[in-house]
Amino acid sequence: MTTFENFLEGHKGSALNDEMVVLLREIAQATRRISDTLKTSAFEGLTGATEETNVQGEAQKPLDILSNEIMLEACRNVPSVSFAVSEELDAEVAIHADGKYAVIFDPLDGSSNLDVNVTVGTIFSVIEAASAADILKSGRHQVVAGYAAYGPQTVLVLTIGKGVQIFTLNTDGTYVMTTADAKIVPEAKEFAINAARRASWDDVVAAYIEEAIDSGHNMRWVGSMVADTHRIFNRGGVFLYPADRNKPASGGRLRLLYEANPIGLLVEAAGGEAIIGNTCILDIEPTGLHQRVPVIFGSKVEVDKISAGYAARVLEAAAE
Ligand code: AHM
Ligand code: MG
DSSP states (O other): OOOOOHHHHBBBTTTBBBBHHHHHHHHHHHHHHEEEEHTTTGGOOOOOEEEEEEOOBBBHHHHHHHHHHHHHHHTTOOTEEEEEEEETTTSEEEEOTTTOOEEEEEEEEEEGGGTTTTTTEEEEEEEESSSSSOOOGGGOOOOOEEEEESEEEEEEEESSOOOOOEEOEEEOOOOOEESSSSOOOOOOOOEEEOGGGGGGGOOHHHHHHHHHHHHTTOOOOOOOOOHHHHHHHHHHHHHEOOOOTTOOOOOEEEEEIIHHHHHHHHHHHHHOOEEEETGGGOOOSSSTTOOOOOOEEEOOOHHHHHHHHHHHHHHHHHHH
């Protein structure tokens, strides 16, 4: 049995330095606390919405705020953390003046699903950033990334740059490795997209989905990115949240720093692909903390088909 802590210790001094081991232990502890808080939230009056909205104008739920506090506290507990950057906060928060790591997180992804008891999650990544100006870097600079999914089981999925490990939370609070070196199968006949937005898809996405349905693919949409991602880790498929073709400037629904980049690092480390048009998500240079982007990721062969569609479109545009 390999615990999360055993795994970290096993990589200490090679893939992970001492500071990163401390930081990851603290993040894992934060996810245990969030998991426990979710389980009893109905008894604590932590349901429904608050009067608050976040910087993006989205209604905040009590559990969004509490999860954000738990993640912030984890950051404060670790001397090597310089900044905390959260989907729920307007700007980065300075943590330790001599810290070197920025922790970037969506404390409770998919929180619109909370009241219906559907899986939600915490997404995180860590980059080196001694000053606030260092935070806006492409996803290739992420040192580690992961997510916790709070569903029938609480799982913690982590990449330390190479490989992806999956840990499951036991009743004694121990994260036990349940999948070593997880891989996303290259082909799978399943896609995840909010089909209600079909009229807003671009031609490439519309053509891919039409072809997928014609060739017998199945559709699944949880509406919690971590849950849809976790399914793809287990049985493959593609996740798509494209930009609205009528509002291209809006970028899409999901955020580059808090959602697309960490999931992109995990997906690539598991042999899958994550793209924006025909560019890898991880190569996008961010322009703002809360920047939204169109997101497509999953099984390599499927994502390649979509990427080829975008590449052809670029060639056609150049020929016009
Ligand atoms: P959130 O971070 O505010 O929860 O929003 C992100 C979520 C994703 O988890 C999910 O994939 C998407 O929003 C669902 O969007 P939709 O409401 O279009 O189904
Ligand atoms: Mg989110």
